[in-house]
Amino acid sequence: MNRHLISAADLSRDDALLILDTADELARMADRPIKKLPTLRGRTVVNLFFEDSTRTRISFEAAAKRLSADVINFSAKGSSVAKGESLKDTALTLEAMGADAVVIRHSASGAPHRLAGWVRGTVVNAGDGAHEHPTQALLDAFTIRRKFGRPGGEALDGLRVTIVGDVLHSRVARSNVLLLNTLGAEVTLVAPPTLLPVAVGAWPCSVGYDFDAVIPKTDVVMMLRVQQERMKAAYFPSVREYSRRYGLDGTRMAQLPEHAIVMHPGPMNRGVEIAAEVADSPRSTIVEQVANGVSVRMAVLYLLLGGAEAQA
Amino acid sequence: MSGRQHAGMSPGTWLIKGARPLGGDPADIVIRDGVIDSIGDGAAPAGAQVLDAAGLIALPGLVDLHTHLREPGREDAETVETGTRAAALGGFTAVHAMANTDPVADTAGVVEQIWRLGRQAGHCDVHPVGAVTVGLAGTRLAELGAMAESPARVRVFSDDGHCVSDAVMMRRALEYVKAFDGVIAQHAQEPRLTEGAQLNEGEMSGRLGLTGWPAVAEEAVIARDCLLTAHVGSALHVCHVSTSGSVEIIRWAKGKGWRVTAEVTPHHLLLTDSLAAGYDPVYKVNPPLRTPADVAALREGLADGTIDCVATDHAPHPVEDKETEWDAAAFGMTGLETALRVVQEAMVDTGLLDWAGVADRMSRRPARIGRLPGPEGALAAGLPASLTLYDASARDTVDPRAHASRSRNSPFAGMELPGRVVATFLRGTPTVLDGKLA
Numbered sequence: 148m149n150r151h152l153i154s155a156a157d158l159s160r161d162d163a164l165l166i167l168d169t170a171d172e173l174a175r176m177a178d179r180p181i182k183k184l185p186t187l188r189g190r191t192v193v194n195l196f197f198e199d200s201t202r203t204r205i206s207f208e209a210a211a212k213r214l215s216a217d218v219i220n221f222s223a224k225g226s227s228v229a230k231g232e233s234l235k236d237t238a239l240t241l242e243a244m245g246a247d248a249v250v251i252r253h254s255a256s257g258a259p260h261r262l263a264g265w266v267r268g269t270v271v272n273a274g275d276g277a278h279e280h281p282t283q284a285l286l287d288a289f290t291i292r293r294k295f296g297r298p299g300g301e302a303l304d305g306l307r308v309t310i311v312g313d314v315l316h317s318r319v320a321r322s323n324v325l326l327l328n329t330l331g332a333e334v335t336l337v338a339p340p341t342l343l344p345v346a347v348g349a350w351p352c353s354v355g356y357d358f359d360a361v362i363p364k365t366d367v368v369m370m371l372r373v374q375q376e377r378m379k380a381a382y383f384p385s386v387r388e389y390s391r392r393y394g395l396d397g398t399r400m401a402q403l404p405e406h407a408i409v410m411h412p413g414p415m416n417r418g419v420e421i422a423a424e425v426a427d428s429p430r431s432t433i434v435e436q437v438a439n440g441v442s443v444r445m446a447v448l449y450l451l452l453g454g455a456e457a458q459a
Numbered sequence: 460m461s462g463r464q465h466a467g468m469s470p471g472t473w474l475i476k477g478a479r480p481l482g483g484d485p486a487d488i489v490i491r492d493g494v495i496d497s498i499g500d501g502a503a504p505a506g507a508q509v510l511d512a513a514g515l516i517a518l519p520g521l522v523d524l525h526t527h528l529r530e531p532g533r534e535d536a537e538t539v540e541t542g543t544r545a546a547a548l549g550g551f552t553a554v555h556a557m558a559n560t561d562p563v564a565d566t567a568g569v570v571e572q573i574w575r576l577g578r579q580a581g582h583c584d585v586h587p588v589g590a591v592t593v594g595l596a597g598t599r600l601a602e603l604g605a606m607a608e609s610p611a612r613v614r615v616f617s618d619d620g621h622c623v624s625d626a627v628m629m630r631r632a633l634e635y636v637k638a639f640d641g642v643i644a645q646h647a648q649e650p651r652l653t654e655g656a657q658l659n660e661g662e663m664s665g666r667l668g669l670t671g672w673p674a675v676a677e678e679a680v681i682a683r684d685c686l687l688t689a690h691v692g693s694a695l696h697v698c699h700v701s702t703s704g705s706v707e708i709i710r711w712a713k714g715k716g717w718r719v720t721a722e723v724t725p726h727h728l729l730l731t732d733s734l735a736a737g738y739d740p741v742y743k744v745n746p747p748l749r750t751p752a753d754v755a756a757l758r759e760g761l762a763d764g765t766i767d768c769v770a771t772d773h774a775p776h777p778v779e780d781k782e783t784e785w786d787a788a789a790f791g792m793t794g795l796e797t798a799l800r801v802v803q804e805a806m807v808d809t810g811l812l813d814w815a816g817v818a819d820r821m822s823r824r825p826a827r828i829g830r831l832p833g834p835e836g837a838l839a840a841g842l843p844a845s846l847t848l849y850d851a852s853a854r855d856t857v858d859p860r861a862h863a864s865r866s867r868n869s870p871f872a873g874m875e876l877p878g879r880v881v882a883t884f885l886r887g888t889p890t891v892l893d894g895k896l897a
Contacts, residue, residue: 233779233782233783234783234787235782235783255784255787256667256668256669256738256785256786257667257668257669257737257784257785258738258784260737260738261738261783261784261785275668276668276669276786277668277670278667278669279668316668321666321668344664344665345660345661345665345671345673346661346662346664346665349662350665
């Protein structure tokens with residue numbers, strides 16, 4: 148496995164399965180009264196968040212703490228970054244503090260690549276611009292594997308996953324297309340043509356514009372958040388039209404195969420891309436995805452920081 | 460413009476032995492009083508300094524139509540002194556200094572200041588480009604006539620860095636410069652189609668999650684401007700052509716007999732958008748690096764003359780403007796000190812252009828487009844002795860730390876390239892000897 152986790156493309160099928168299997172073991176721990184492992188004792192994990200994302204930061208923080216790492220939360224707001232400090236100087240500061248791992252969330256695509264060139268520690272991408280969010284894809288794959296009852300060691304071969312919404316600006320979509328493809332799933336992207344990259348034909352997935360045509364042939368439907376600002380930039384005529392054509396409501400959900408599940412990376416726009424009755428239905432895995440996020444991020448930190456090495 | 464002061468050597472008598480003019484048969488070039496005295500098998504004139512140039516190619520001094528010297532305003536990136544040193548070391552004897560300085564070169568006063576700084580530096584001629592609109596803002600024509608009549612004799616006008624996107628403003632500018640044989644050099648970029656644009660829109664931008672800069676945003680403006688130029692009977696020069704579609708449009712416009720000329724940068728002749736994969740902003744430039752198909756079309760266009768010339772778009776930036784995340788980084792690359800070497804790699808060593816062709820595309824044609832006063836861009840007895848001696852058999856790895864430019868943002872850093880500029884003469888005075896400033 149690479150030293151960093153920056154793109155889902157960094158993971159081979161074996162790497163990805165190792166992370167999912169490790170997460171399975173670690174998830175079992177979460178049911179014990181004492182949830183903590185001593186694995187990363189004495190090691191420092193910095194959460195470097197240049198964008199607000201309470202849920203992702205808390206998830207990484209919980210993961211690191213359950214592995215007994217020291218956690219430093221560094222949020223750009225009110226820090227030296229807000230005063231104009233460059234990413235490089237921030238990186239050098241973290242380096243001087245002896246960060247073993249830096250978990251970075253940044254609005255600029257590629258910021259984790261740059262950071263990896265400036266620090267000695269491991270870099271974990273917690274979402275960079277419209278590029279990638281690999282731990283989200285891992286927790287989604289983990290969730291799918293559990294819901295379809297596939298045991299450890301097995302991948303997602305043959306499962307049909309449909310990702311719907313703003314693919315153009317979505318780091319979740321990019322990471323999921325790459326990882327789910329690595330794990331053998333058949334991915335279909337559905338979006339208005341305005342919200343697909345122009346060269347999406349080169350991606351390892353199918354692409355369609357007609358949600359209703361794809362729904363009956365779907366095992367997993369993953370709804371993407373539609374950002375408010377897209378509505379003002381003529382990507383689609385109106386929120387209502389978007390919702391009618393690409394939203395998942397009760398009627399559409401009824402057309403899904405019996406066994407199909409509904410996913411959303413959150414935060415949701417209820418009534419836009421997903422109806423409340425769908426979000427709250429038994430098919431929805433949205434709350435489980437959050438819980439699984441901690442186990443998967445524990446596995447990532449554990450494997451990248453090498454528990455054995457820490458104890459040596 | 461003769462009689463200028465030069466900090467280093469004064470024009471003397473030179474015998475350049477055994478150089479190959481335009482890559483042809485070896486000949487001796489005698490320079491006297493700033494002029495080429497003879498090309499042939501010259502006996503050494505009395506008191507001549509002799510330069511053994513066996514095996515070196517002699518080219519007319521290179522002319523760059525597109526250079527950012529950054530002075531006034533960003534002397535931390537480049538000055539006229541450092542930029543013209545870089546130019547001389549790259550084999551250039553004339554550069555056109557772009558107008559996007561601070562203050563903008565949009566008045567006779569500013570262009571005259573830049574012109575004087577060039578004369579003081581003395582490493583090459585500096586021809587200021589005047590802004591088309593006041594402050595490059597696109598709303599009011601700058602005093603183009605005053606700049607044309609100033610001692611700087613401005614003939615090329617450009618808002619480079621910004622597109623003159625308003626069709627009426629572009630029409631008026633094209634019409635107005637007819638009065639003094641000027642040319643509008645357009646940075647073709649439809650602004651609405653490129654809001655926040657970071658990288659060529661295509662497979663790479665989609666994969667990297669960087670906002671796309673679509674080819675159509677360049678091509679649509681070029682097509683419009685060609686039609687406007689024909690309509691008002693003026694002259695258009697297209698800056699830094701970067702797409703295969705642009706080459707086709709320009710080929711069509713030239714076929715109509717319209718007065719349209721175009722340039723391509725060295726980096727667009729060699730590099731592609733796949734270099735952005737690691738998000739290193741040294742590869743961030745405007746217009747962006749494109750695809751291998753575009754590179755092939757640009758080379759073909761330069762070879763068949765559709766694209767008239769190579770222009771560097773030398774765009775120095777201080778290190779802190781490039782050591783950032785991609786989105787935050789400045790656009791631009793240095794290019795003066797590598798241009799000829801890149802052209803050898805992309806055009807000569809590939810068999811697309813011979814050395815006479817290089818002389819045409821890097822000296823004669825840019826000199827004509829820039830309306831330079833002298834008979835520049837040729838090597839012949841009786842002409843001013845502005846020339847470059849180039850060792851095409853040399854080869855080494857580009858190290859920007861060794862460059863004379865104040866900035867280090869060369870996308871060719873670490874690449875092995877052919878060639879070495881051995882000497883440059885400006886009207887008989889050596890500005891570079893043995894690869895070093897004279």
